Amino acid sequence: MTNDAPADLILDGDPLEAIGGGARVGYARVSTTEQSLRRQVDALTDAGCIRVFEEKLSGKNAERPELAACLDYLRDGDTLVVLELSRLGRSLADLLSLVSGLRQRGIGFTSLHENLDTTTPGGRLVFHVFAALAEFIRELIADGTREGLAAARAGGVRLGRPPAMTDEQIRHARALLAEPNTTVASIARLLGVSRSTIYKYVPELSPNHSVESRSDPQAALTS
Incomplete structure (x- = not known):
């Protein structure tokens, strides 16, 4: 899983109280174990979503055209709603980047399963913790890589691409x-x-x- 936090992560700044007064818009994506979107769509509709974008591609590297359409549809004051965090982001960095982008546009985010809502102080705090955790993991990986390279050089290990001829x-x-x-x-x-x-x-x-x-x-x- 990629743990690099987006460089332009913005989850603080102006108060978010004004966000969330618009429409609630849902996004559903199939998983590898659940190919039907009915459960997600029903839950999002029950949560007050006026429209649900349904992504029927589950491949790890597949494009997500419905997500792109959903993000384009959202307007200032709206709230994007998903059933669970894994339906929106494929990694922590991906999730943080998407939520940060929504925040910059004045759009709230809610995940029903985790009971997260970025229009509330508690929800914002959780994502601050997520961002700090992602940065901490990134620094740990970077430090470990630097220490490993230094130890290898000290041990006389040749680094880089192996020679074309032995x-x-x-x-x-x-x-x-x-x-x-x-x-x-x-x-x-x-x-x-x-x-x-x-x-x-x-x-x-x-x-x-x-x-x-x-x-x-x-x-x-x-x-």
């Missing part, structure tokens, strides 16, 4: 250079690398290398 492959390439009628293309095919990689790691095979080094295989072997 030391053993380089030795094989130099040994093959001593064989008559051996081409760079054949060496590359044998070792499973490209010709440009061969030239990079075995410069004596490069066309720009001196003729003397190419004509003396033993020199190449000992280089």
